[in-house]
Amino acid sequence: MNEKQVTPALLKRYVDGSCDASECQVVEEWLQNGAPDAEHSEAFYAVDQEALRDRLWDAIAPVEKVERRPRIWWWAAAAIMVSAFSIWFLTPDANSVHEMKHSMQTFEAKPGQRLTATLPDGSTVRLNAGTRIWYNLPFDERTLVIEGEGLFDIVHDPAHPFTVKTSKGKVRVLGTSFAVKSYRESEATEISVLRGLVACSTKKADFSVRLQKGESVRFNSKAMDNKSTIADEDIAPWTKDILAFKGQTFSEVIGELERWFGVRVHLDSPTENLGGAFRAKFINPTLKDVMQSLCFSLDLKYKITKNDIYIYN
The missing domain is CATH 2.60.120.1440 (Jelly Rolls)
Structure with a gap:
């Protein structure tokens, strides 16, 4: 399949989620090229652009992975793709990539x-x-x-x-x-x-x-x-330098720690499926304070090496 086969019917199937994998790839590669050219603009404007954008957001959402480093890579890739696609979709008269960048x-x-x-x-x-x-x-x-x-x-x-x-x-x-x-x-x-x-x-x-x-x-x-x-x-306790957990899961807490402190958390396999809810409030927290509290409550151990945290049994 090639770009010339991007039609209103194909875009409608893409919006409906009925495309096969190869058709999705064709549509997403076409979208990634930027604004629709004159030959294909009719296909673009013939469908619900809002629905097409929503479908595209769903398509590029990162898949949750066990290993933390790959997930960070996918988040960055998704962010780059969202920027490019949003520039196109939100531009009323998208005639050139140069205009859209500005x-x-x-x-x-x-x-x-x-x-x-x-x-x-x-x-x-x-x-x-x-x-x-x-x-x-x-x-x-x-x-x-x-x-x-x-x-x-x-x-x-x-x-x-x-x-x-x-x-x-x-x-x-x-x-x-x-x-x-x-x-x-x-x-x-x-x-x-x-x-x-x-x-x-x-x-x-x-x-x-x-x-x-x-x-x-x-x-x-x-x-x-x-x-x-x-x-x-x-409401937004982080604006007052308060790190608050109100019943978050272990996975959500790990995500908060990575964002708050700019670190990477590595988990031994026995700890990856920990459930339950974590409740705590830290004022002007240090990484050590949070890790001590978290690991004590879950009977875990940890080691901090520069920007990497290792959690294990």
Whole structure:
């Protein structure tokens, strides 16, 4: 199969998830080339572009792996692909790769880092470690995408609602402050409201849930939990240098440690299937403090060698 066989029918099958592996490869390679050329633009604009973008996000989501190093490689590869595809899909008139490169803004807080980004409308977002946002320029539609964790402070503009998209769904506001937690390896997106009102909707549902100050909700792409109450101090505790675990699994805790401290965690095979929930709060934590508490509670041992942590029985 070659590029000339990219048709509206093929793209529709891709969106529906009915393509075989070879057809998916053809479509994704075609998308990766950038903007559709004149010969194939009809195929692109003949399908639901939003649905095509959502399907593409699903396709490039990294597969969870036991070995930590390969998973980090896949995360980086997915991040590069998302940037390229988002530039294309969010550009209204995508006629050249050169033009698209100048239409997308990306901010990234790498593992072990945090940063604050000021958006073109004056809104701000504080990014936790291992978080990335990107949005189209000009910022007229006030829409951005996030992978990771951010605390938003949105400038009020009734005429232009602000939308934050994640791989599980989206949040829509007029002007408020709220926290989003939506790492790709997590099963759900979590939204907590510090001020104002927000509307949350799952990716594959036509309904939304409204949240007000002191309310929180978790959802995946298909379903949403019931709303719960949350204290202000429990919203984005990382902005106050507090590392908090509220019932996370062992695997989720490991992910938090890798992002917070910028380290790699290596697990002996007997520890990889540890279940249960870990609850703790660390103020201005050190890596040693967290590892001692974690391993003591699970009867494990650890060794720290520069940026590598080894956990074993």
